[in-house]
Amino acid sequence: EVQLVESGGGLVQPGGSLRVSCAASGFTFGSYHMTWVRQAPGKGLEWVSSITRGGSTTYYADSVKGRFTISRDDAKNTLYLQLNNLKPEDTAMYFCAKPKSPLLVARSEAGFDYRGQGTQVTVSS
Numbered sequence: 001e002v003q004l005v006e007s008g009g010g011l012v013q014p015g016g017s018l019r020v021s022c023a024a025s026g027f028t029f030g031s032y033h034m035t036w037v038r039q040a041p042g043k044g045l046e047w048v049s050s051i052t053r054g055g056s057t058t059y060y061a062d063s064v065k066g067r068f069t070i071s072r073d074d075a076k077n078t079l080y081l082q083l084n085n086l087k088p089e090d091t092a093m094y095f096c097a098k099p100k101s102p103l104l105v106a107r108s109e110a111g112f113d114y115r116g117q118g119t120q121v122t123v124s125s
Helices: none
Strands: 003-007 010-012 018-025 034-039 045-051 058-060 068-073 078-083 092-099 112-115 119-123
Touching: 003 092, 018 034, 018 092, 018 119, 034 078, 045 068, 045 078, 045 092, 058 068
Parallel strands: 010 119
Antiparallel strands: 003 018, 018 078, 034 045, 034 092, 045 058, 068 078, 092 112, 092 119
16 A cells, blocks of 8 residues: 655745655665655645655756755655745645656656645744
């Protein structure tokens, strides 16, 4: 059974930092490109970042480029997202997502077959 369990969210002041994690199980994590997406209150799902298997290539939405860093530890079956210089508009539920195909860099919900329950990030003073 595929499981994706996010953690590490919380309340942080503008300009602050957090690292969110996603523990994966039930599939060969190291063989898959992986993705982070987020959903703000009352809004649709927004693609944030993706990383290829092995971690050699990363992709970022313009809204987070230069502030967020995606990484992975295949030995621990864990995906990470380092969030720096946080802004109130980064407030959202953050989800990791597994693509339907291992080499798909999925940027929309149509490309995922699993995502976790999410971890809440709130940026407020």
